[in-house]
């Protein structure tokens with residue numbers, strides 16, 4: 313393979329990103345997890361009852377200080393594992409979220425993992441209007457799950473998904489592949505996923521992050537050509553089963569694309585509340601502290617910066633090209649007053665077939681989506 317680029321799980325840098333029409337989007341970070349997975353470098357802390365009420369109190373304070381009363385189109389509670397909170401703690405969190413002026417047709421997502429889901433919590437989510445659930449399944453292969461430090465097994469997944477389906481139709485599962493040099497594990501995982509008939513899946517090639525158990529244990533990435541084969545296998549199989557590949561790592565049945573995540577990829581405005589979250593409003597990018605003690609003292613911000621036009625245009629391209637449909641060229645002109653080709657030297661990329669321009673969209677040729685990060689970084693040089 314000419315150039316290999318292991319997909320960066322940009323998700324976690326974005327996780328915490330809306331002028332969605334005239335509406336806003338909200339990200340809320342709940343950093344607690346009941347156990348820590350061997351690959352994870354998200355902003356997370358082992359669940360400890362003693363911190364939760366303080367955390368929720370400060371979260372409420374932050375929201376009341378900053379929220380300007382906009383109508384809210386999407387809400388995403390991520391983590392960490394929000395559903396690691398107890399029933400009463402979750403109820404308190406949802407009561408705080410009621411501060412927002414929420415659109416009737418809101419997309420309201422909560423992240424969860426298999427072991428923290430129970431029927432009472434699912435009922436509570438329904439009562440408070442949560443209408444989308446994203447579950448960290450990661451694999452159906454018990455050895456892979458052990459390697460990843462996950463506490464569930466295949467049987468738990470099947471039981472919990474059956475339960476979740478009683479309360480939710482809009483379900484996403486996260487899948488991690490490329491933990492082993494064995495494509496059969498992936499094939500089996502995709503088979504199991506298809507049998508569950510779930511409308512959305514996010515698939516991530518395992519990244520061995522610094523300061524994780526996997527890294528400390530000296531784990532290496534799998535063979536790059538095999539990683540590419542896995543990526544193409546996922547794409548082909550899911551597309552053959554009527555899933556729309558709409559972003560590098562994301563597939564959805566018709567009508568089930570994640571509206572919230574599209575806000576990030578469209579470079580629209582959004583609020584982020586909670587530890588480590590990012591907000592992007594009126595060209596100001598604000599990043600909250602990752603330090604729990606500081607957050608609990610009310611020292612929320614770690615950095616705030618007004619972004620200049622060039623960085624905004626670069627972000628627009630970097631994020632927009634993650635989508636399979638690409639960047640809306642007219643929207644780019646409306647936002648920045650310039651044609652995209654006058655800002656970035658795209659002609660060579662179009663000539664070499666890496667980029668395609670049609671129907672007012674500029675996109676990465678699907679054949680080269682796997683090396684999108686490489687293409688984007690060359691575009692900026």
Ligand SMILES: C[S@@+](CC[C@H](N)C(=O)[O-])C[C@H]1O[C@@H](n2cnc3c(N)ncnc32)[C@H](O)[C@@H]1O
Pocket residue numbers: 321345351352353354390391392393423424425426447448449450486487488516517518519520521
């Ligand atoms: C915040 S977690 C999801 C919710 C919940 N905490 C859980 O893990 O079940 C977000 C997702 O990012 C993915 N992820 C995290 N770290 C990763 C890594 N190092 N490599 C690949 N995927 C990763 C996993 O699929 C994980 O489910």
Ligand code: SF4
Pocket residue numbers: 344345347348349352353354356391392393425448
């Ligand atoms: S992957 Fe999810 S459950 Fe595991 S440590 Fe990270 S945030 Fe927590």
